[in-house]
Amino acid sequence: MQFKIIQKTPLYKAFSELGKRIFLPDGIFYWSGRAKKEAELIGTIGSAFGYEKDFIDGGSSEWVPCYLKDIKRYTNLSIKEIVPYASIAGLPEIRETWKQWIIKKSEYNERTESEKLSRLERFMTTPSITAGVTNGIFLCCSLFLNPGEYIICPNKRWGNYDNIIVKNIGAKIKSFEFFKDGKFNNESLKDAIDEVSNVQDKIIILLNLPNNPTGYIPTITEANEFINLLRESQTLEKPIVVLVDDAYEPYIFGDDVIDKSIFYNLHQLDENIIPIKLDGITKELLLYGGRIGFVTIGLKPSWVSNDEELEMLKNEIINKLEGINRSSISNCNHFYQAITQKIFEENSMDEILETRNKVKTLLKKRYERINAELAKINNPNISVDPNSGGFFLFVNLNPQKIKASEFADHLLKRYKVGVIPIEKLNDNINGIRIAYCSIDIEKIPEFIKRIQLALQDF
Numbered sequence: 001m002q003f004k005i006i007q008k009t010p011l012y013k014a015f016s017e018l019g020k021r022i023f024l025p026d027g028i029f030y031w032s033g034r035a036k037k038e039a040e041l042i043g044t045i046g047s048a049f050g051y052e053k054d055f056i057d058g059g060s061s062e063w064v065p066c067y068l069k070d071i072k073r074y075t076n077l078s079i080k081e082i083v084p085y086a087s088i089a090g091l092p093e094i095r096e097t098w099k100q101w102i103i104k105k106s107e108y109n110e111r112t113e114s115e116k117l118s119r120l121e122r123f124m125t126t127p128s129i130t131a132g133v134t135n136g137i138f139l140c141c142s143l144f145l146n147p148g149e150y151i152i153c154p155n156k157r158w159g160n161y162d163n164i165i166v167k168n169i170g171a172k173i174k175s176f177e178f179f180k181d182g183k184f185n186n187e188s189l190k191d192a193i194d195e196v197s198n199v200q201d202k203i204i205i206l207l208n209l210p211n212n213p214t215g216y217i218p219t220i221t222e223a224n225e226f227i228n229l230l231r232e233s234q235t236l237e238k239p240i241v242v243l244v245d246d247a248y249e250p251y252i253f254g255d256d257v258i259d260k261s262i263f264y265n266l267h268q269l270d271e272n273i274i275p276i277k278l279d280g281i282t283k284e285l286l287l288y289g290g291r292i293g294f295v296t297i298g299l300k301p302s303w304v305s306n307d308e309e310l311e312m313l314k315n316e317i318i319n320k321l322e323g324i325n326r327s328s329i330s331n332c333n334h335f336y337q338a339i340t341q342k343i344f345e346e347n348s349m350d351e352i353l354e355t356r357n358k359v360k361t362l363l364k365k366r367y368e369r370i371n372a373e374l375a376k377i378n379n380p381n382i383s384v385d386p387n388s389g390g391f392f393l394f395v396n397l398n399p400q401k402i403k404a405s406e407f408a409d410h411l412l413k414r415y416k417v418g419v420i421p422i423e424k425l426n427d428n429i430n431g432i433r434i435a436y437c438s439i440d441i442e443k444i445p446e447f448i449k450r451i452q453l454a455l456q457d458f
């Protein structure tokens with residue numbers, strides 16, 4: 001494949017050496033595809049096939065992938081739906097379904113927001129499937145970061161980002177202070193952007209909203225300020241890529257915050273602020289072990305001059321994503337892709353939302369209860385970060401009085417309460433993450449009472 005169109009885009013400029021180098025060569029898939037259409041006798045497929053009756057007692061005369069008979073005891077899905085390899089970027093039908101799901105989640109109204117809707121539909125790649133959101137984060141970070149280069153993240157972030165970016169890829173994280181006076185700290189982000197732009201030709205930002213560990217979601221004003229900052233940063237004349245980790249996308253409980261992923265706002269911008277959506281079935285469809293994630297790249301109308309170029313661009317991008325998949329995980333779990341597709345085939349999207357709403361309501365009640373209980377604590381040594389959704393919240397502890405890890409240890413030993421301490425004093429963090437998503441609402445008052453008692457011991 002030639003990469004004629006992509007090479008002219010700011011997306012390409014932002015690529016790492018790997019991003020520039022990687023592609024999926026024609027190889028086996030090219031010849032298998034041709035054989036399917038052109039050959040009478042096919043010897044291209046590298047998985048065992050046979051007449052079912054030749055390897056299963058009582059089997060049919062159908063030519064199927066060979067399998068062990070016990071497999072059938074554990075699923076109603078057909079053998080063809082679970083045994084073969086899935087395509088490298090994922091099963092075409094679930095990729096298309098997820099694209100429609102992303103459109104649905106935009107909540108753009110066909111009648112009143114038809115322009116936004118058609119822009120969204122046309123100017124995004126069909127999602128490429130990864131082994132969970134984690135793998136999508138790794139894949140995208142590899143696509144954009146050379147070892148030693150910077151990515152900008154809030155200081156309070158999912159700890160695995162550090163494993164992926166620093167330990168695995170060898171890149172660096174430029175932390176910005178997430179909050180100032182209980183609000184998103186745009187100033188600190190601006191400083192980080194300025195610093196990074198002094199040393200590299202691209203700005204890569206990784207954001208996760210609702211956030212782990214804080215539960216933060218921006219208010220509409222905060223989101224607008226953030227977007228304006230990115231727009232103003234266009235004067236730097238460097239591509240800005242925003243990786244939007246939407247792992248907890250549906251779990252928005254607060255009233256005054258943005259009601260959908262910030263991906264959608266960024267996608268509508270004409271400037272070279274390139275949003276990449278990372279989502280998955282993990283929390284969204286409550287299928288943690290399914291390991292199915294999606295990478296979807298937002299494109300800009302100014303990058304192409306006609307529909308033909310747009311299609312070529314999408315193919316070139318997908319080829320690169322396939323190249324990364326093929327050279328790392330090859331392809332993703334077929335069984336869970338098939339299950340996901342069945343869920344969407346057998347239910348309307350509204351029905352899926354309705355079913356999930358039961359869980360969302362359950363979590364929202366816990367969110368309200370835990371915040372109400374925490375608000376009753378009158379202790380100058382703690383403060384709770386702004387939180388409006390997701391699975392967690394974060395309680396800051398005064399580092400002069402209480403070390404987070406000692407507090408968590410004490411809480412566990414004396415009060416039999418488990419929380420995750422995060423203690424990164426260089427990054428101004430000393431506190432505990434509470435995963436209220438997994439605490440029964442009836443136990444929340446006791447949970448917080450014990451934290452209050454433990455605080456008095458310091």
Ligand SMILES: Cc1ncc(COP(=O)(O)O)c(C=O)c1O
Binds near residue numbers: 135208282291
């Ligand atoms: C912010 C964030 N992103 C991504 C993930 C991982 O998602 P997945 O299990 O799909 O890899 C998590 C899970 O804890 C998370 O907290």
